[in-house]
Amino acid sequence: MKEIELKLQGKIKRLTNQTFKFDKRVGEGWFSAVYFLKTREIVKGFCPENIVTMQFFQRNHAVLCGTDEVIALVKTFANNPEGLEIHSLQDGDKISPFETVLTIAGPYEDFGYLEGIIDGILSRRTSVATNVYNVVKAAGDKPVIFMGDRDDHFTQQAGDGYAAHIGGSTAQATHAMNEWWGKEGMGTMPHALIQLFNGDVVEAAKAYYKKYPEDDLIVLIDYNNDCINDALRLAREFGDNLKGVRVDTSRTMIDHYFIQNTHVLGTFDPRGANPELIFALREALDSEGYNHVKIVVSGGFNEERIKEFEERKVPADIYGIGGSLLKINIGFTGDNVLLNGEPQAKAGRRFRPNPRLEKVD
Numbered sequence: 001m002k003e004i005e006l007k008l009q010g011k012i013k014r015l016t017n018q019t020f021k022f023d024k025r026v027g028e029g030w031f032s033a034v035y036f037l038k039t040r041e042i043v044k045g046f047c048p049e050n051i052v053t054m055q056f057f058q059r060n061h062a063v064l065c066g067t068d069e070v071i072a073l074v075k076t077f078a079n080n081p082e083g084l085e086i087h088s089l090q091d092g093d094k095i096s097p098f099e100t101v102l103t104i105a106g107p108y109e110d111f112g113y114l115e116g117i118i119d120g121i122l123s124r125r126t127s128v129a130t131n132v133y134n135v136v137k138a139a140g141d142k143p144v145i146f147m148g149d150r151d152d153h154f155t156q157q158a159g160d161g162y163a164a165h166i167g168g169s170t171a172q173a174t175h176a177m178n179e180w181w182g183k184e185g186m187g188t189m190p191h192a193l194i195q196l197f198n199g200d201v202v203e204a205a206k207a208y209y210k211k212y213p214e215d216d217l218i219v220l221i222d223y224n225n226d227c228i229n230d231a232l233r234l235a236r237e238f239g240d241n242l243k244g245v246r247v248d249t250s251r252t253m254i255d256h257y258f259i260q261n262t263h264v265l266g267t268f269d270p271r272g273a274n275p276e277l278i279f280a281l282r283e284a285l286d287s288e289g290y291n292h293v294k295i296v297v298s299g300g301f302n303e304e305r306i307k308e309f310e311e312r313k314v315p316a317d318i319y320g321i322g323g324s325l326l327k328i329n330i331g332f333t334g335d336n337v338l339l340n341g342e343p344q345a346k347a348g349r350r351f352r353p354n355p356r357l358e359k360v361d
Contacts, residue, residue: 015180043109057333085103086104100353130167232284
């Protein structure tokens with residue numbers, strides 16, 4: 001956790017307009033709620049050049065993400081962006097409920113129509129960053145791999161991967177997820193590779209190792225729903241060259257180990273990559289001297305499930321997590337709170353100065 005804390009507390013160089021591939025239709029109002037567009041036209045005709053201060057907040061303890069993207073968006077699509085005054089926290093800052101994270105001051109007609117888009121960016125990025133931070137915290141010093149490529153539309157991968165990076169994930173599944181921060185995706189083999197070798201996990205691993213000998217060999221072992229026997233077959237074949245095995249057993253399946261050892265059943269849920277299966281797998285590998293082989297677990301993991309594993313000291317070495325990290329559970333709100341420097345806001349809202357905000361050039 002120390003590295004993550006330093007990253008969250010330290011100042012990170014902001015991403016720039018060159019990072020993001022914005023749809024040019026943003027500037028045409030295509031993605032803005034129609035009432036914002038109508039308001040812009042009314043303001044132009046009846047009360048132009050009034051300076052409003054818009055501030056953004058949310059209601060949770062969270063890890064902020066999306067500020068660089070928002071700033072780039074405003075500088076790209078606002079009218080006269082050089083005339084706006086922007087103050088912002090940074091991606092990776094820890095934030096509190098109702099804390100102001102961003103303010104924009106300038107003529108409403110120049111930027112007001114972007115309000116909903118800004119809320120959406122901050123909500124999604126901060127939700128992902130916070131979800132990842134929470135699972136990384138639960139996992140302690142163990143690596144967490146972000147595997148969210150199949151759980152959402154592919155166009156979200158770059159932003160989600162960056163948010164996961166801000167939250168502290170160790171690695172990402174695709175190259176796109178690493179695009180904004182200059183790394184590459186990582187991964188070994190899917191179940192499809194094993195299928196193409198007629199379910200023979202050893203032969204699939206041989207082909208993989210021959211093609212990618214520089215990779216750490218980490219092999220899926222749940223294809224045949226016989227994790228322990230397949231793990232031992234692999235370890236006996238590859239010895240020290242086998243770096244890890246991954247258990248991705250479906251939550252609807254019971255591994256053959258429990259069918260062969262029915263005496264252990266009756267006190268726990270034997271489905272999926274459960275703690276008892278991982279304990280048994282570790283014991284089997286260690287008993288034949290394969291202590292070096294790491295165990296990766298995936299398939300339906302979330303913060304609570306990782307906490308359970310860690311509290312029980314389950315010998316999982318790496319967690320692979322996907323869909324649970326993409327839940328959008330943090331919503332941002334933008335409010336106009338000052339008009340020409342004087343308080344003017346809807347009931348229940350007020351200007352909340354935040355000394356942590358930095359002026360953005």
